[in-house]
Amino acid sequence: MTYKIAILGASGYTGAELVRLIATHPMMEIVALSGDRKAGMEMAEVYPHLRHMDLPALCKIEDIDFATVDLAFCALPHATSQAVIKELPPTTKVVDLSADFRLRDPGEYEKWYGKPHSAVEIQKEAVYGLTEFYRDEIKSARLVAGTGCNAATGQFILRPLIAAGVIDLDQIILDLKVAVSGAGRSLKEHLLYGELEDNAFGYSIGGKHRHLGEFDQEFSKIAGRDVRIQFTPNLIPATRGILATAYVQGEASAVHYALADAYMNEPFIHVLPFGQAPAMKHVRGSNFCHIGVVEDRIPGRTIVIGTIDNLTKGSSGQAIQNANLMLGLDETMGLMNVPMYP
Amino acid sequence: MTYKIAILGASGYTGAELVRLIATHPMMEIVALSGDRKAGMEMAEVYPHLRHMDLPALCKIEDIDFATVDLAFCALPHATSQAVIKELPPTTKVVDLSADFRLRDPGEYEKWYGKPHSAVEIQKEAVYGLTEFYRDEIKSARLVAGTGCNAATGQFILRPLIAAGVIDLDQIILDLKVAVSGAGRSLKEHLLYGELEDNAFGYSIGGKHRHLGEFDQEFSKIAGRDVRIQFTPNLIPATRGILATAYVQGEASAVHYALADAYMNEPFIHVLPFGQAPAMKHVRGSNFCHIGVVEDRIPGRTIVIGTIDNLTKGSSGQAIQNANLMLGLDETMGLMNVPMYP
């Protein structure tokens, strides 16, 4: 017996990544793939690397019989997602990969996404999908809101430090080096090969990036007070991966201990020996997260570096990890594939 | 029950790729990893992307108890490989990834590799490891010689055409675009990032590349006469993959039919609809091969394009496919992972 899976919005990168991961998942079977503008096309026309698979053709969402679906992954754009999910049968389990249900407070949603939320009732019900920290709620959730990929990376390295009280909450700086697939398959000039090769630049600098909404919500909740961090993502010439560098004020040994302790039994999160730093390519294509802690020459200053693959641990891998829990499966099922190196 | 696997020469790229693929293979277990100069080191020190795995430390070959090993992959450099394999117990099944046992004729070996073969007796016994064409011999073989990665790509697109007699045997041109990992992890100036970015150049041009020994041997055997092709590999700024363009003289429809017919039931080789061409990234990280056939505007001229991942279908994936057969397992076991895209 396998669980029947639908992927809504399968024609984007996170959709393709879900297909890749589910292909070798022993307990999931894809029964429906939607792609509104591409309805009627075979998935192999959109993604020829899936040519060998026996997949359903892309269809419209309204053509899916949700009575036969155990769980739906929703990989639709922001705003579209809430409109679609509120029309789904209330019994369908959903893992949403958009930003629509990440923020608890409708006011915060409107602040960061520029318009009112249209499904406030189910927004309340959604569980934040950072698996390692919401495991129990996710197990019994109907709707899980996948995190932002930058937001996941930042939280993996900072949550245990805030929880343990080992860093100054008013002096947290997070500088990210991010690969281009986080922006999806969209046609934008700065995503062209000729523009990005030998290039690097910051964007949404100074507190404008929407994932700050997640950081504010989560960090403040852990700390029991308002926490505001500085966060700058930088686009680099790479396809997959996020390397997050956090500059914090706190003793390096306490920082390392807090992380090692928090993740001691986690299958996907690996804290390196003290003083070692991770490399982005070491987790590429996998659901792993590597974290390193290095002491600065200035006493009391510490650098914490974490890395994940944005399409796997940062979105589609995380989504399957959550779906495993929601379906009562082993959390790591189908997710232990090894990073692709080189 | 699982089969006990040793990897000799595990510190190179093909060794790391074997570890990646075996990690999710349901019937193989790695019991020994050798790396002479790195003996004593943990595999995770050499390849931190394997950090989460529970692997034996690197050891010297002489420290492996081959009585407990069901099959050894030999990923050693050319020449070293023959010296090592001739000292292994004659009952140990071996898949060799080097060039040492690919050529039947010791004279040809000496011609292409510049020194006499030192294990001529076992050279006789070795089976050429192009699975799709030597399946039966491989099943009962003790020693299988993995093919060259360029040689595999060229043969996938040309063997059925030579066998079917649909092309002119004296007018075959093979132009390859190859990624850099085919050269291994060796420290050479032209493999540096700064040298290869925005670069492309042919090498071993004009009939000097050693994989021609394999082409000559195999194509002549199929044709029943001497066949000599033109073959030029070109290094391009990419890490994994080979895109092979063959210019042949023969009717495109007959060419396409010969290929489609030959690979109709092959799980890993996919012939595209007539007129379509494959892209290198569509097979990256996988054991698949995509082949396309396009008719030229000049009557009687046809372009055949094939692509594989040099580290997977071109070496370590092929090796596991062969090992599956040698161990009586399903040929595709552990090899159906989906290409990583993007």
Place this chain on the structure above:
Amino acid sequence: MTYKIAILGASGYTGAELVRLIATHPMMEIVALSGDRKAGMEMAEVYPHLRHMDLPALCKIEDIDFATVDLAFCALPHATSQAVIKELPPTTKVVDLSADFRLRDPGEYEKWYGKPHSAVEIQKEAVYGLTEFYRDEIKSARLVAGTGCNAATGQFILRPLIAAGVIDLDQIILDLKVAVSGAGRSLKEHLLYGELEDNAFGYSIGGKHRHLGEFDQEFSKIAGRDVRIQFTPNLIPATRGILATAYVQGEASAVHYALADAYMNEPFIHVLPFGQAPAMKHVRGSNFCHIGVVEDRIPGRTIVIGTIDNLTKGSSGQAIQNANLMLGLDETMGLMNVPMYP
């Protein structure tokens, strides 16, 4: 005294490359830059790497006073170019970088570009801009049609061989490895960084590429009979450059002699010593062309490899070289900058 230059269609890559090269040209001064959809914007908004320059703002073509312009570079899209150029004052010298005036025969134009030519009269007058071969006509021309970048590369390596009669005219195969900037700054999915990294694929395979119109016209003219070559361009993950591999049938020594002889006194075209092959990056950013000749192991077969930067020698550099001649300047003026390596 300097010559007053207008660039029509300055917002594309060839426009930007013209600005880059003219910036250090001692006898040219940019007086007008057009960019219809971007009229009113500063060039530095479109191309911030030009920030330090004192350039006119982008304007509409109709706002340029051509009485004050000595020479106009026309870097507009195909079809637009002919519509614009036929309205320019007949005294304005023009170097067109589009495909509109490359083909002598209106029938051929319609065949390759899919619609009738709308400026047949001035099409007759245009001189084909492959400087090394049309030098005298260019000196006195009013309108010069810049060549296709692929067409330029192929002609540099093949014209002298056809002229010298040293190769079989019915057995010419041209395989190109081309960087992405040849496709311009257009928003197309296959030009995205995430799609092209670790990728390579042929396009317009089998005789469909429009530059074949130029090859057919020029090679047939030289040979005095119809010549049809096979031509396949392959996109590779690089930004600038074309590496052209020609497979020809003829004695390598005669081929090398024909090329060395043809280019002996050419400032930009360098024929390497016999047996050496060029690398794409060795000409990047410059107006140089490197050509190598290698003998195949099959007697009578020869590989000729040539490389240029598609944006420089393949379009904007060539355009300035032609403009120098049209203005009575030294042909190399402003074009001797050294390739950028690494």
Place this chain on the structure above:
Amino acid sequence: MTYKIAILGASGYTGAELVRLIATHPMMEIVALSGDRKAGMEMAEVYPHLRHMDLPALCKIEDIDFATVDLAFCALPHATSQAVIKELPPTTKVVDLSADFRLRDPGEYEKWYGKPHSAVEIQKEAVYGLTEFYRDEIKSARLVAGTGCNAATGQFILRPLIAAGVIDLDQIILDLKVAVSGAGRSLKEHLLYGELEDNAFGYSIGGKHRHLGEFDQEFSKIAGRDVRIQFTPNLIPATRGILATAYVQGEASAVHYALADAYMNEPFIHVLPFGQAPAMKHVRGSNFCHIGVVEDRIPGRTIVIGTIDNLTKGSSGQAIQNANLMLGLDETMGLMNVPMYP
């Protein structure tokens, strides 16, 4: 009349970059190129992109007649440089590109470079080569010590802020994204294409990078007290360029004013309008530096971003700028070439 130039250590990337820039310099002529291990070779054998140039062959340093040399660029490795320079005729003007003469204090040199300085007397005499800040001393200097490329970038964005007193000196964090050519043409595993593609990682993290010696020396001197910054360089998959992100505590408007004011008349340093950020590729191949200032959402926090090409403004371009001053030439001579984009 031109000045006669020798380049000692011409076979590295900075040597090649000096040749590239001097090639179009109207007042410099290369008369000698040394390369000890490659003595006797032509420069075009080491760097085929220089094939078209008429350059002296590589020689040994002792074979150079310094009586005929007006100025020597010394692009030798650290430690070698001091040994060579102390043997040069005391009348020869020298621009050193190594680290050997950057630090005033021999104790600091030993601390960062691990052994005592062997030319302490001429160390005293050397002028620090950050042109915009040592212009007058450089004009009359005999020996100028080129800065580290990371050190230059960091100083361009931070010096005016420290001088103007607009930021907290104890809260300066500098996160660099650096391209690979800064490491030179050395054969190291992490510099291989296959290792760096899709990768990113910090190195010399936590205060271990040698360029901190320069920051400490210069910033403390400006401030009149000890200043210690946090500095982490991150290698990214790119060939040329440094993008430096400084996190400072001070009013953004005051920060922007201090920078705009400091560089108002500088030909190579461009401060962007308030709120805009630079991109690394916008200065590639040129001697320009772009600087942007963005206000953070947290009051009193500011992000300053600067970018240069490490081989040009960060080393060889800076060296020529300094040589121009030392020879009484216009400071910008030969350095106004436009960045290469795309």
